[in-house]
Amino acid sequence: MKLDTRTPFIGSWALQALIILTIFFGSLNSFAQGDAEAGEALFKNNCASCHHPLKRQTGPALKGAVQRWADAGESENLYRWVKNAGALISSGESARAKELESYDPSAMTPQAVNDQEIDNIFAYVEAFTEPEKVAGDDGCPTPYLIEEKESSGKWKWLLAIAIILAVVIFGLAGVNRRLKETSDDFQTDDDHTYMEITKDWLWRNKVWVSLFGVVVLLIALSDLGWRAAQIDVVEGYEPSQPIKFSHIVHACKHEIDCKYCHSSVEKSKSAGIPSVNICMNCHRSIQEGTYFKGEEIGKIHSAAGYSVDDNAYYDSLSTGPIAWNKVHNLPDHVYFNHSQHVKVGGIDCIQCHGDVQTYNGGKVASVEEINKLEGTTKLTKPVLTMGWCIECHNVTGVNVLGAEKDSYYDEIHKRLKNNPELLKKFKGEDGTITVKELGGWECAKCHY
Numbered sequence: 361m362k363l364d365t366r367t368p369f370i371g372s373w374a375l376q377a378l379i380i381l382t383i384f385f386g387s388l389n390s391f392a393q394g395d396a397e398a399g400e401a402l403f404k405n406n407c408a409s410c411h412h413p414l415k416r417q418t419g420p421a422l423k424g425a426v427q428r429w430a431d432a433g434e435s436e437n438l439y440r441w442v443k444n445a446g447a448l449i450s451s452g453e454s455a456r457a458k459e460l461e462s463y464d465p466s467a468m469t470p471q472a473v474n475d476q477e478i479d480n481i482f483a484y485v486e487a488f489t490e491p492e493k494v495a496g497d498d499g500c501p502t503p504y505l506i507e508e509k510e511s512s513g514k515w516k517w518l519l520a521i522a523i524i525l526a527v528v529i530f531g532l533a534g535v536n537r538r539l540k541e542t543s544d545d546f547q548t549d550d551d552h553t554y555m556e557i558t559k560d561w562l563w564r565n566k567v568w569v570s571l572f573g574v575v576v577l578l579i580a581l582s583d584l585g586w587r588a589a590q591i592d593v594v595e596g597y598e599p600s601q602p603i604k605f606s607h608i609v610h611a612c613k614h615e616i617d618c619k620y621c622h623s624s625v626e627k628s629k630s631a632g633i634p635s636v637n638i639c640m641n642c643h644r645s646i647q648e649g650t651y652f653k654g655e656e657i658g659k660i661h662s663a664a665g666y667s668v669d670d671n672a673y674y675d676s677l678s679t680g681p682i683a684w685n686k687v688h689n690l691p692d693h694v695y696f697n698h699s700q701h702v703k704v705g706g707i708d709c710i711q712c713h714g715d716v717q718t719y720n721g722g723k724v725a726s727v728e729e730i731n732k733l734e735g736t737t738k739l740t741k742p743v744l745t746m747g748w749c750i751e752c753h754n755v756t757g758v759n760v761l762g763a764e765k766d767s768y769y770d771e772i773h774k775r776l777k778n779n780p781e782l783l784k785k786f787k788g789e790d791g792t793i794t795v796k797e798l799g800g801w802e803c804a805k806c807h808y
């Protein structure tokens with residue numbers, strides 16, 4: 361192939377023009393001299409607690425600030441402002457500063473930065489663009505993806521029903537045909553009613569008819585048994601929620617600890633659902649999300665009575681607490697305690713709730729799902745049933761004689777240490793003491 365020698369020539373012209381244009385327009389903005397890379401660290405250390413380049417936080421969005429000061433004919437005062445805004449305001453020499461004074465609720469504090477550093481900061485701020493989020497590059501599932509619900513063997517039942525229907529239809533067609541034939545045959549025979557003809561047909565095909573009957577009966581019975589076994593089983597329950605909160609976004613992508621939101625899980629019986637104040641710790645400044653923009657986060661603001669426009673709370677705006685739907689719900693007669701299991705027993709959330717950071721809303725994980733996770737005790741009974749609690753208490757060892765990790769067992773420790781006979785009796789064949797052996801199978805431990 362012949363090389364086109366003109367291309368590099370044209371290319372170099374275009375390049376030169378570009379360079380000239382860049383220099384020309386670049387010189388219009390004195391902050392282009394700043395070093396954006398150095399500015400990033402300075403911005404994060406000194407300004408990010410109150411400012412975002414693009415979003416209003418405690419202070420205004422900073423992108424375009426340079427232009428705003430230039431428009432006011434006060435480019436030089438910007439440096440004075442950053443170093444000591446209060447002093448500039450009280451000097452009375454700056455109209456722009458006076459204007460900014462009314463910005464509520466807080467005021468800008470003096471910043472220990474020099475002119476060059478200020479140039480660097482604004483070079484970074486002006487060049488800032490929202491980082492492109494690439495789905496799936498962080499090992500987290502894609503949030504809010506509508507998952508195909510696993511039809512867990514249900515298709516078998518659909519198939520069975522389809523076959524029954526087909527048999528019935530063919531059967532009826534057969535009857536119909538026979539009826540036609542017979543009515544043709546016995547056109548003059550008034551002694552034979554349709555009923556008798558049908559009976560006659562059924563009798564002649566008795567083998568098939570009874571086989572069909574048996575099949576229908578068997579299917580009905582096994583379906584009944586299957587349904588009975590499902591009573592009280594809530595696995596897979598995932599109610600819709602008033603706000604599209606996602607554990608994938610919070611716990612996986614942003615690595616927020618479970619205990620930040622479910623803060624009582626180690627201290628008390630219940631893990632707790634975070635109040636709207638906890639959400640506002642972050643969503644006062646994070647006002648738009650990747651997926652629903654301001655729509656879903658706006659619901660948090662409504663609940664809290666927060667006005668984005670004036671960055672303030674109003675009781676009159678509040679729509680009240682967020683009414684989350686309960687996902688796990690044991691009957692009232694059962695006692696379950698989180699701190700006992702999580703803190704004292706040292707059991708991880710995944711053992712009972714599955715890999716929550718891969719779910720959007722809360723859901724009841726199935727035991728099969730949990731068994732697939734690394735490091736979990738493999739159980740067979742459906743989650744949240746009595747069999748499930750009992751089975752785990754039967755196989756899980758308790759570290760009674762280990763380090764004094766909790767005062768809970770102090771009394772038992774003392775008694776067992778002083779009584780080798782008793783200790784031997786308690787230890788199973790494999791030398792461990794299970795929850796069951798300590799009373800974890802006693803009705804009164806779990807039932808009020």
Ligand code: HEC
Binds near residue numbers: 419441
């Ligand atoms: C303690 C919070 C706080 C910190 C830290 C802070 N600012 Fe501010 N800044 C504000 C507030 C609040 C305002 C609005 C004016 C006011 O109320 O004083 C503001 C206003 C400004 C303005 C004027 C914006 C405009 O549109 O003209 C600039 C420029 C600015 N800050 C730059 C900075 C820089 C650069 C830093 C870091 C070196 C910084 N600020 C650190 C709170 C802060």
Ligand code: HEC
Binds near residue numbers: 622625690701709
């Ligand atoms: C031994 C099993 C087990 C472990 C381990 C466990 N949970 Fe639970 N969790 C349950 C059960 C059972 C319920 C239902 C309680 C009820 O309805 O009274 C529940 C309910 C919840 C709820 C609903 C609110 C509430 O308190 O009832 C949250 C939130 C929760 N768990 C979070 C966690 C977190 C976070 C962890 C890990 C730090 C964890 N759980 C560890 C079994 C467990």
Ligand code: HEC
Binds near residue numbers: 610649651653
């Ligand atoms: C520790 C900080 C933190 C807390 C607390 C927090 N969030 Fe978030 N939330 C985030 C971050 C970070 C994002 C991701 C924003 C983005 O997509 O850029 C987010 C995103 C969201 C989104 C996604 C919106 C969208 O359009 O993509 C919703 C909805 C949400 N949060 C609801 C809540 C609720 C409800 C609470 C309280 C129960 C809460 N958050 C508490 C940090 C937090």
Ligand code: HEC
Binds near residue numbers: 617689
């Ligand atoms: C940013 C706050 C936040 C973080 C972090 C968080 N959760 Fe949640 N969690 C919630 C909210 C809000 C709900 C209620 C809404 C729902 O069920 O979808 C909830 C619901 C749950 C439920 C079901 C509650 C019920 O009603 O039975 C469980 C279980 C749970 N979370 C476990 C976890 C685990 C385990 C982690 C850590 C991997 C975790 N959560 C991290 C906020 C959070």
Ligand code: HEC
Binds near residue numbers: 690744
């Ligand atoms: C994954 C295993 C596991 C599951 C599932 C489980 N438990 Fe436990 N449970 C434990 C362990 C381990 C302990 C002992 C904790 C400790 O005190 O060291 C315990 C202790 C208890 C105790 C205290 C027993 C005593 O002797 O004082 C009660 C009550 C209890 N569990 C109730 C329940 C109920 C109710 C359920 C079902 C809703 C349940 N547990 C499900 C592992 C489990």
Ligand code: HEC
Binds near residue numbers: 694750801
């Ligand atoms: C380790 C905890 C635990 C122990 C020990 C325990 N149960 Fe239960 N039991 C439960 C749980 C959890 C449920 C609720 C199951 C459900 O809702 O499916 C339950 C439910 C029941 C129910 C009601 C069934 C229903 O449909 O609501 C009865 C009756 C019952 N238990 C009797 C007993 C008796 C009797 C004992 C002692 C021999 C006992 N339980 C010991 C955890 C326990």
